[in-house]
Amino acid sequence: MTKQRLFYSPEENHIAIIYTEKFGQKRFKGFATEKEHIWLGPRRLTHRFVFKEINLGPRTAHILLSNVLTVDQVHLELELKVFYRVDPRDTAPENLIQVLKMPNAGFESIVRTNTEEKVRNEIFVQKTADKLFSYHGRRDLRKMLSNRISERVRGFGITVNPLFGAVILNMQPNAIYKQAMQEASAAKAQDLASIRRLAASLDAMPKLTSEQAEQILYLQMASAVNKTGNIPQAIYTQHNNESPAPTQGLPSVNANQPEGPQPKKVKPEHKYPIAAD
Structure with missing residues (x-):
């Protein structure tokens, strides 16, 4: 013009x-x-x-939200889009002058602010992560989010479809939570593997005598010490009415005896006095 x-x-x-x-x-x-x-x-x-x-045509707000907390304390990362239109003729009377003088970026700011407020403070804090990730949960989430945003921004001449105005593009746990889940899954797998190995040993236990079982136990403990380097303070306690730990089949070790072949000790035939009486 x-x-x-x-x-x-x-x-x-x-x-x-x-x-x-x-x-x-x-x-x-x-x-x-x-x-x-x-x-x-x-x-x-x-x-x-x-x-x-x-402009009365459609507009889009691309929104990224971090650390959105669910009711079961799961931190989520969200990527969503909100589709909307602006028509100042639909503005509430008390907001009219503010809307007339608002720049185009101001309408998107209103959509962003109210979307984040509804996501963090009203919707996700009432849902569990399992519910949100299910098929019906995601479908209901879109409708609920679209309706809440539509009601909130209507007074500023902004129109959002109350059923399909908001679209969740991506929703997943944040990096810290995913790492914790991976570590927990790995620990669970190790526990299951240990249980399977222990179950196999327990199945063979009835076929062993008590001496054989104890010998296997000591060998396993020695193997664990060799791998980890951690030596237990005490692994066996002997009482007066109990027999000592079985040593049959195990090599005897003297801690004070040096390694390698030892010379034979010669026993003297006569005792000689150290000093004269």
Whole structure:
């Protein structure tokens, strides 16, 4: 539009905000659609002008949210889109002037702020992670989120489809939680493997004598000490009424005896006095 135009009509799928100016005071006059032509020529006391145009077409807010907490304390990462339209004619009267002077980025900011508020403080804090990740849970989540956002932003002339306006593109536990889950899964697998090995040993126990079972136990303990380097403080306690630990089949070791072949000790035939009486 140029200043020389006397009649004005906004572009297709746009709406114009018309203001009047009288004695230096600017006031909102009304809206103009593409089907209307507004006289912008000279008047006696007032002057009409186009304050701005607003696109009535669809818009999209791409939103990323981190550490969204569920009722069972699972931290989620969310990626979603909210589809909306802006029409200042649908604005609540108390918000009209604010909406008329709001930049285009302001409408997206309203959608983002209210989406995050509904996600963090109303919806996810009432749902478990298992429920949210199920098929019916994701379907219900989209409807609930769309409806809550639609109700909240309606007063600012923003329209969101109450059933399909919000779309969850990606939802998964954050990196720290996934690492903890992987470690827990690995520990569980190790426990199951240990149980299977122990079960096999227990199945063979009835076929062994007590001496054989104890010997196997000591061999297993020696193997564990060799692998880990951790030596137990005490592995056997002998009471007066109990027999000592079985040593049959195990090599005897003297801690004070040096390694390798030892020379034979010669026993003297006679005892000689150390000092004279």
